[in-house]
Each structure stands twice: as C-alpha cells, then as structure tokens.
Amino acid sequence: MHLITGATGNVGRHIVEGLLAAGAGVRASSRNPATAELPAGVDIVASQTDSPAFAGVVGAFLNPAAVHDTADRLLAQASAAGVRRIVLLSSSSVLDDHPDNHTGIAHRDLEQRIERSGLEWTFLRAGMFAANTRQWAARIRADHIIHAAYTSAAIAPIHERDLAAAAVRALLTDDLLHQSPVLTGPELITQADQAKLIGDIIGKPVRLEETDARTAREHMIAQRMPPEIADSLLRYYERAITQPIEPTPISTDLTRQQPRTYRQWVLEHAADFR
Numbered sequence: 001m002h003l004i005t006g007a008t009g010n011v012g013r014h015i016v017e018g019l020l021a022a023g024a025g026v027r028a029s030s031r032n033p034a035t036a037e038l039p040a041g042v043d044i045v046a047s048q049t050d051s052p053a054f055a056g057v058v059g060a061f062l063n064p065a066a067v068h069d070t071a072d073r074l075l076a077q078a079s080a081a082g083v084r085r086i087v088l089l090s091s092s093s094v095l096d097d098h099p100d101n102h103t104g105i106a107h108r109d110l111e112q113r114i115e116r117s118g119l120e121w122t123f124l125r126a127g128m129f130a131a132n133t134r135q136w137a138a139r140i141r142a143d144h145i146i147h148a149a150y151t152s153a154a155i156a157p158i159h160e161r162d163l164a165a166a167a168v169r170a171l172l173t174d175d176l177l178h179q180s181p182v183l184t185g186p187e188l189i190t191q192a193d194q195a196k197l198i199g200d201i202i203g204k205p206v207r208l209e210e211t212d213a214r215t216a217r218e219h220m221i222a223q224r225m226p227p228e229i230a231d232s233l234l235r236y237y238e239r240a241i242t243q244p245i246e247p248t249p250i251s252t253d254l255t256r257q258q259p260r261t262y263r264q265w266v267l268e269h270a271a272d273f274r
C-alpha cells in the first residue's frame with residue numbers, strides 16, 4: 001500500500017493511475033473524500049484526520065501543496081507506523097540560493113526534515129510545470145489577450161504525467177533511492193512561443209503582451225494564484241534569462257516512455273483554452 005497526498009491534484013491523480021496500473025495498493029488523502037472522484041479500488045482518507053492513514057503503508061508521496069504545515073506530524077506518524085520510504089515533490093528552486101527565494105527555502109527545509117526522519121527518501125526537484133499555463137486559460141477564453149513578464153526566457157516545462165511516472169518509479173523501485181533529480185520537460189520554449197502554440201492549437205491567435213514583473217504579478221494574483229507562487233514563478237523566469245536552463249527530462253529507462261513535450265500537454269488540455 002502507498003499513501004498519496006495531494007491525490008486529486010495535477011500530479012497526484014496520475015500517480016494514483018500509475019500505481020494502480022502497476023498493481024500496487026493505493027491510499028489517497030483529500031480534504032474532501034466525498035468529491036475526490038478517484039478510481040475504484042483506491043482507499044480514500046480525509047487528510048485532516050488523525051486516524052492511522054499509514055497503517056500498512058510502505059511508501060508515501062508527499063505533495064507540499066497538501067501537507068505543508070502538517071509535514072512534521074505526518075513524518076512522525078509515518079516512522080511510527082513502519083513506513084519505509086517518502087517521495088517528495090520538491091522544486092528545482094532549492095538550488096537557487098537567493099535569500100528572497102522563499103519557495104526554494106521552504107522546499108529545502110522540507111527535504112531536510114525528511115532526511116532527519118531516518119526514512120528512505122527521493123526528492124523530485126521539479127522545474128516549471130506545463131500546467132502553470134492554465135493561469136492563462138480564463139483570459140484566453142475571454143479575449144485571447146494575456147500578459148507576462150520575461151517572455152523571452154526559455155524554460156523546459158514538465159508534463160505532470162512525467163513527474164508522476166518518476167514518482168511511481170521512486171515508490172516501487174530503488175532506482176531513485178536517495179537521489180534528488182532535477183526534472184524538466186525535454187525542450188526549451190519561451191512564454192511567447194507557449195502562447196503562440198496554444199493559439200495555433202485552439203485555432204485562434206493568442207496575443208501575449210510583455211509587461212514588467214510587477215504588472216505580471218498583479219495579473220497572476222488576479223487569476224487567483226497565491227502571491228508566493230507568483231513571486232516564485234517570476235523569479236524562475238528572471239533567473240532563466242541570466243542562467244539558461246538545461247533540460248533534464250526523466251530518463252526513458254525509468255519511465256519506459258519518451259518525455260512529453262509542451263505541445264503534447266496543450267493538445268491534451270486544449271479544451272481549457274477554448
């Protein structure tokens with residue numbers, strides 16, 4: 001049995017699918033088990049409960065979005081229940097040592113707590129998610145005009161299914177044991193080209209207007225993005241200009257699949273932008 005936190009989210013749903021496909025038992029935690037809509041056969045538990053979600057669990061996937069301030073309690077419960085391994089959805093921002101890099105500092109702090117727990121671990125240090133461009137969906141649907149800063153910064157967005165595939169490998173095999181790979185998509189692309197690609201695929205041109213970082217931040221927050229996430233994304237783009245990103249996709253040996261491109265992600269999510 002494996003416990004997946006954040007199981008209803010971008011990455012978590014694909015981990016659940018991947019584990020079930022591999023024949024593994026899955027327990028999933030959600031704040032709203034009744035509306036979680038997870039596949040049959042998944043044992044769904046309420047994330048807020050103190051009940052022993054770890055009974056019979058050998059490996060757990062921790063998503064900081066879902067566990068943030070409960071991480072210490074979860075790690076203590078996991079150790080006490082005999083869980084062997086923690087796979088953390090971490091962030092490549094841990095490698096940015098700027099003092100204002102709050103997201104990176106928070107993820108590194110979580111990594112260190114896990115190291116101290118004595119449990120086996122894998123830290124999946126994800127780069128920018130392809131799914132982040134969903135922040136543009138409402139504006140593209142409304143008037144096809146979006147705003148962004150650092151539009152020429154080239155990033156290598158990762159498809160959430162590839163991250164999930166890496167998490168499944170890390171839970172079910174020793175291939176990534178005590179490793180902290182930086183994971184990106186396979187290809188560099190600028191925000192300008194991401195917007196153009198979305199327009200090409202939905203059949204209506206998308207106009208990307210370059211703004212300063214402050215205005216871009218306001219637009220992101222207006223799309224209900226938490227301010228700390230907006231800050232972290234802007235910092236990532238700014239840094240990509242001075243320190244170009246080298247794509248480090250998950251190896252096909254691990255996932256048995258070619259890493260998915262941003263184009264594939266848009267084709268799968270085109271309906272969100274129409």
Ligand SMILES: NC(=O)c1ccc[n+]([C@@H]2O[C@H](COP(=O)([O-])OP(=O)(O)OC[C@H]3O[C@@H](n4cnc5c(N)ncnc54)[C@H](OP(=O)(O)O)[C@@H]3O)[C@@H](O)[C@H]2O)c1
Pocket residue numbers: 005006007008009010011012029030031032036047063064065066067089090091092125126127128129132
């Ligand atoms: N976005 C990026 O570019 C990026 C890059 C590197 C690393 N990351 C890491 O990836 C995480 C996001 O992963 P994701 O996109 O798969 O997550 P997500 O879809 O945003 O959230 C996963 C699940 O967590 C639960 N959740 C969300 N907000 C919560 C809250 N405030 N309190 C408790 N539970 C909450 C929700 O499940 P229920 O409603 O079912 O409880 C949600 O479905 C980030 O937090 C960061 O740690 C992101």
